[in-house]
Amino acid sequence: MKEIVVIAEHRRGELRDITWEMLCKGRQLAESAGANLNAILLGKGVNHLAEALKPKVNKVFLIEDERLESYNSETYERALVRLITERKPWLTLIGHTATGMDFAPSLAARLKMPLATDCIGIEIEGETCSVIRQLYGGKINASVSFVKQGPYMATLRPGAFPVLEKDPLPGEIVPLPSPLAAETLARRFLQYVEAAVAEVDITQADILVAVGRGIKDAENIPLVKEFADSIGGVLACSRPVVDKKWLPKGCQVGTSGKTVRPKVYIAIGISGAFQHVAGMKGAGTVIAINKDPKAPIFNVAHYGIVADLFKIVPVIKDKIKGLRKS
Amino acid sequence: MNIIVCIKRVPETTDADISIDKSGKDIDKSSLVFDLNEWDSYAIEEAILLKEKLGGTVTVISMGGEESNESLRKCLAMGADDAIRLTDPAFNGSDGFATARVLAEAVRKIPYDLILTGTQAEDDGYGQVGVVLAELLGIPHAAVVNRIEVQDKRLKVHRELEGGLEEVVEIDLPALLTIQTGINEPRYVSIMGIRKVAKKEIKSFGAPELNLKADEVGLSGSDIRLEKVFLPPVGEAAEILEGKPEEIALKVSEILRDKGGLS
Secondary structure, three states: OOEEEEEOOEEOOEEOHHHHHHHHHHHHHHHHHOOEEEEEEEEOOOHHHHHHHHHHOOEEEEEEOHHHOOOOHHHHHHHHHHHHHHHOOOEEEEEOOOOHHHHHHHHHHHHOOOEEEEEEEEEEEOOEEEEEEEEHHHOEEEEEEEOOOOOEEEEEOOOOOOOOOOOOOOOEEEEEOOOOOOOOOOEEEEEEEOOOOOOOOHHHOOEEEEEOHHHOOHHHHHHHHHHHHHOOOEEEEOHHHHHOOOOOHHHEEOOOOEOOOOOEEEEEOOOOOHHHHHHHOOOOEEEEEEOOOOOOHHHHOOEEEEOOHHHHHHHHHHHHHHHHHO | OOEEEEEOEEEOOOOOOOOEOOOOOOEOOOOOOEEEOHHHHHHHHHHHHHHHHHOOOEEEEEEOOHHHHHHHHHHHHHOOOEEEEEOOHHHOOOOHHHHHHHHHHHHOOOOOOEEEEEOOOOOOOOOOHHHHHHHHHOOOEEEEEEEEEEEOOEEEEEEEOHHHOEEEEEEEOOEEEEEOOOOOOOOOOOHHHHHHOOOOOEEEEOOOOOOOOHHHOOHHHOOEEEEEEEOOOOOOOOEEOOOOHHHHHHHHHHHHHHHHOOO
């Protein structure tokens, strides 16, 4: 019988959302292929996580070792190379996260296993797999096939696969001895560092006005800030604005920034890359202003304005100012 | 510190109106402007900052056609010492793994302490080449790096995780890091700067010089194959507000009042 395994991702004592997303997709794939769905959990003192995974899989392979307490690509790879070589799962699923991006490519290369990264779709077709990936920052989708026969490895994009409730599986926790020996590592985990606390907490705002790459220059930021102020909103931004140091990291909405759920979210000059959308799709009402009618942001927005932000934003600001005065 | 930076020339698509080409396997690039991959511009800047502080050399490598010289020269103008282009018809169609294999053979010819790549490319977005390259070379790596501190024979680096969290790891040299955007502010390159390096030699290697067989690279050396491209399905598309700017502004104020509680 075929085996599909999900490498469970967890951090600081909690399973991450991507793990449930992979398990849900993995379940559907396992059912369509008549395969077993198993999970691999590496860590230390993570029995409670193994218990949580149990009803979602046939087996949880659990390796506990103090050298696995914090994620490290080297210890992860050593443990996984051993386990995957022994079990030979037909398909291994890993999250396309900061963690998965760090170990999946080298693990696949070491195992000489074909890898498709950042998949937003994956289906089993007979003895092979086909996936859907995005190109050019999400402007184009591509269907991609594996050239050789399995086993295969794929990393799945966070937020791309829904989590649906399913009947529990008769999960079993299978503790395995750690294959790690007392050897020196070339890479060592030191600590986590939290982001600096922002002056304004963008997660608490009812109205957020977020600005993106379309603002073109730091000197144009006040235009949007004044607009935000005029409607009692808080200024936020997408990643490129922080990369260019035009606004501080605390203003950033998206995967590597904050997740926000305001009543109204106004996206100005933001194209709508998935990393950004992941942080704002819970907003009540989304208004997007972008000059490109094909910008992906219009797929998530409730209202769209196809216009040059430098022309339309001042007009909206003045109109609302006028209305609020009267 | 001798540093190698692997870069890629990519089409600028953020603001471009793109369409699918006749092959159905890519976009029509004839009217697009090309530039250095955004992630790579941070990687080359970081290498030059380290060189300015610690001495040593920066060698920049790119797999691609002759047109890649444009991006290599941009890196030379920024401050790189040497540029190498890996060009061979056999390299065409390489996936992330095959690309890493080509780069690995070129890197083996050069002494280095540190290799930097971008975390991913703007076009195919594999986010894979750097980490596979480290594995093929048998050196430690860290991906998605947004801060580097050099400490003698090792580095202390910050990896960007989700939600504003960072992970600090220590890594022995030689090592490979994949660089995240925002780690620095890539310097501006003037036309004069590019002109100054216009005559500088760019070495070029093909598959034979790298001891690579044709079936190890390109499409035949790849694990995955792109079958076709298509436009992403449109979700619940937005209601587009139309009319004069004044009318649109009025509509926005109504939405803010009804949905945002703006009085």
